[in-house]
C-alpha cells in the first residue's frame with residue numbers, strides 16, 4: 001500500500017485515481033458539514049471510509065461523485081464514476097437484470113452488438129452471467145447490488161463509489177459482496193471507495209480513512225484503524 005509517497009526526486013510513486021484536497025461542504029452558511037478534507041485513493045486499490053453516524057461519509061462520497069457541489073476545495077477523478085447506493089431499489093430502474101445493465105448503455109447511444117457484449121461481460125464479472133432475464137424483484141439484496149456494480153462496469157467506470165452497500169444485507173451476503181468487490185478491484189484494476197461502519201469489512205480493503213465530525217482524522221492501515229475504533233468503543237462502553 002503506497003499512497004503517493006514522495007520518492008527522492010519528489011515524484012509520486014503511485015497515481016491517485018481519486019484525489020480531493022481541502023474539500024469543504026455546507027448545507028447552509030452556518031452549517032459546514034465537511035472541513036478541509038483530503039482524500040487520495042491510489043489507482044487499483046480498495047479503500048474504505050469509516051466514521052460514526054452523521055460524521056459526513058455519505059456527503060463526502062456524493063461530492064466525489066459530483067452529486068453535490070463542494071463549497072471549497074478540489075476534486076480530481078481519473079475515470080467515469082460508478083455510484084452504488086445503500087438501497088439498490090433506489091437505483092435499479094428496469095424490470096429485468098439485462099435491461100437494467102443495458103439502460104445506461106442505450107442512453108449513451110451505443111450499437112446493439114456492443115451493448116449485448118458489454119451486458120454479458122459485466123454480468124459475468126459479478127457472477128450473474130445466468131441472470132440476464134431474471135426479474136429484478138426476484139433477486140436478493142446482494143444480487144441487486146451486484147447488478148448495480150455490473151451497470152457501472154458496463155459503462156467502463158473504473159472508479160466505484162459505494163455508499164454503505166451492505167447496510168441492508170444479512171451477514172453472509174455482506175461478506176460475499178465485500179469479497180466480490182475486493183476481487184473485482186484486483187482483477188480489473190478498478191479503484192473503489194466504500195463507506196461502512198462495520199469493522200469486520202475492514203479486512204478486505206487496502207486502506208481506510210476515518211472521518212470524525214466532518215474531518216479526516218486518520219488514514220492508512222485498516223488493521224490499525226480497526227484497533228483504534230475498537231478501543232474507542234470500549235472506552236465509550
Ligand SMILES: Nc1ncnc2c1ncn2[C@@H]1O[C@H](COP(=O)(O)OP(=O)(O)OP(=O)(O)O)[C@@H](O)[C@H]1O
Nearest residue numbers: 027033051052053054055056057058059060164197
Ligand atoms: N439534505 C440535507 N440537508 C441538511 N443536512 C443534511 C442533509 N443530508 C445530511 N445532512 C446532515 O449532514 C451531516 C452529515 O450527514 P451524512 O449523511 O453525510 O453522514 P454519514 O456519516 O453518512 O451518516 P450515516 O452513517 O448516518 O449515514 C449530518 O449532520 C446530517 O444531518
